[in-house]
Amino acid sequence: MLTAVIRMRLVVVALALVAVAGCASVGNREDAAAGVAARLLSAVDAGDGDAACAVLAPGTAQAVAEDEPCPEAILDKDLPGPGRVLEASVYGQWAQVRLDDDTxxxxxxxxxxxxxxxxxxxxxxxxxxxxxQGD
Structure with a gap:
């Protein structure tokens, strides 16, 4: 009985630590999302289709590669050059990064x-x- 109580307390403490760690890393998650967005636009601007496709979600890469391989197709898209990040917001498992000329x-x-x-x-x-965009 005592072991079950101790185990339950450990679980509660572990969950509390995970929650606190998640809250502390929100800024890091926003920075990471902004970095990926910037990498995509920089890769396209540099003509590096492989690097651009490497940061796409699987469904998005598949949609881009509908008519030709992704590394070629992504360069044909009318994406703006890399701009200054104005705001990055994280909503659970999703993020929105607003740049000068793009979201x-x-x-x-x-x-x-x-x-x-x-x-x-x-x-x-x-x-x-x-x-x-993906399907």
Whole structure:
């Protein structure tokens, strides 16, 4: 009986530590998401399709590669050059990074943040219009 109580207390303490650690790392998660968004746009700007496709979410890479291989297709998309990050926001497993000329949406995957949509412009109360997006 005593062992079960101790075990339960350890579980509660462990969950509390995980919660506190998650809260402390929100800024790091925002920085990481912004870094991935910047890497995508920098890779496209440099003509490095392989590097650009490496940061896309699987569904997004598949959608981009609909008619030709991803490394070639991503360079044909009308994505803006890398701009200054204005704001990065994390909402659980999703992130939005607003740059000078672009908004990039990302999802959390086992290997880190991946771009699910880019080249996005707001349309008032309607959903964003994105040049690159998954299905």
């Amino acid at each position: 990039v949406f990302l999802g959390a995957f086992p290997g880190g943040w991946r771009v699910v949509a880019a080249g996005c412009t707001p349309r008032g109360s309607r959903p964003y219009d994105c040049t690159v």
